[in-house]
Amino acid sequence: MTTFQTAILSKAINQPEAASGGTRAYLQERLRNRLYHLVIDEFMSQQIENPEFTQAALARRIDKRPEQVNRWLSSPGNWTIDTISDLLFGIAGAELEIGINYFADQAPRNFIEPEWLNPEPIMHVVSWPTSPIGLQMFEVTDDEITSVDVGVLA
Amino acid sequence: MRARATMDAFTSGQRISVRLPPSKNVSAQLALLEDARDEVWEFRCRDPDPQMRIFGRFAEPDLFIAFIKRNRDEFKSNDDFQPVMEECKRHWRTYFPSYTPYRGSSAHDYVSNCYPV
Numbered sequence: 291m292t293t294f295q296t297a298i299l300s301k302a303i304n305q306p307e308a309a310s311g312g313t314r315a316y317l318q319e320r321l322r323n324r325l326y327h328l329v330i331d332e333f334m335s336q337q338i339e340n341p342e343f344t345q346a347a348l349a350r351r352i353d354k355r356p357e358q359v360n361r362w363l364s365s366p367g368n369w370t371i372d373t374i375s376d377l378l379f380g381i382a383g384a385e386l387e388i389g390i391n392y393f394a395d396q397a398p399r400n401f402i403e404p405e406w407l408n409p410e411p412i413m414h415v416v417s418w419p420t421s422p423i424g425l426q427m428f429e430v431t432d433d434e435i436t437s438v439d440v441g442v443l444a
Numbered sequence: 445m446r447a448r449a450t451m452d453a454f455t456s457g458q459r460i461s462v463r464l465p466p467s468k469n470v471s472a473q474l475a476l477l478e479d480a481r482d483e484v485w486e487f488r489c490r491d492p493d494p495q496m497r498i499f500g501r502f503a504e505p506d507l508f509i510a511f512i513k514r515n516r517d518e519f520k521s522n523d524d525f526q527p528v529m530e531e532c533k534r535h536w537r538t539y540f541p542s543y544t545p546y547r548g549s550s551a552h553d554y555v556s557n558c559y560p561v
Contacts, residue, residue: 304526312445313445315445315446315449315492316445316446316448316449316450317449318446319446319449319450319491320452320453322449323449323453323458324458325457326459327458327459327496330459330461330559331459334459334559338520345528361471363461363559363561364461364469364471364472364561365461365471365472365473365488365561366453366473366489368453368491375454383521399465438486
């Protein structure tokens with residue numbers, strides 16, 4: 291399966307200044323998704339072994355309301371550590387294994403995308419009758435116009 | 445960036461929750477919009493506000509073509525989704541005039557690693 295590359299991480303780890311909110315949000319969401327994947331995979335495995343193991347049965351096992359369990363299992367959320375512990379124990383009698391993955395130890399990845407995803411923008415130049423003449427350039431794509439550069443002609 | 449993480453979860457084959465009508469689950473990460481015959485889907489990036497929606501169609505199992513992104517707060521009612529769905533279909537006809545979008549009958553038909561909700 292094709293995987294979307296995460297070049298932003300290799301760019302971010304060596305910067306001395308504070309990590310951008312975007313990078314941190316990406317990592318936070320990625321962790322949520324991974325935990326969700328882990329828990330749901332385990333839940334579905336248990337259901338295959340025992341078709342009577344439903345969300346309601348899980349709710350009874352961990353003493354939670356069924357609608358609460360349904361909400362937890364419907365999408366990745368901002369689960370607490372206690373929630374993860376309850377879910378893994380309730381689903382599989384298991385606990386989370388802890389480890390750290392250092393980005394700096396990973397090989398850099400190549401990010402490749404088809405050219406049609408980034409079509410060459412059409413460049414427009416607009417000049418004003420001033421002296422010196424100011425040039426404003428715009429990148430025009432299908433859905434946006436972005437000011438990209440301001441030049442000055444002497 | 446949270447939206448990108450959600451798309452990464454899909455492209456890297458992690459399990460995602462998928463909703464097909466008649467389910468009305470509001471938490472699913474990926475949902476087939478009604479009318480289901482239009483085969484227009486939305487990825488839902490629910491956190492933080494404003495929530496984001498990414499609209500597209502499936503070309504084949506596990507191959508989602510994303511066309512449009514919008515903030516959720518642009519949609520005040522269900523009727524507001526109709527123009528975006530039409531726009532999505534228009535993009536499809538532009539890029540893939542000879543192909544119809546993939547059509548399945550269950551969540552697993554569209555996403556191999558899914559959790560139907």
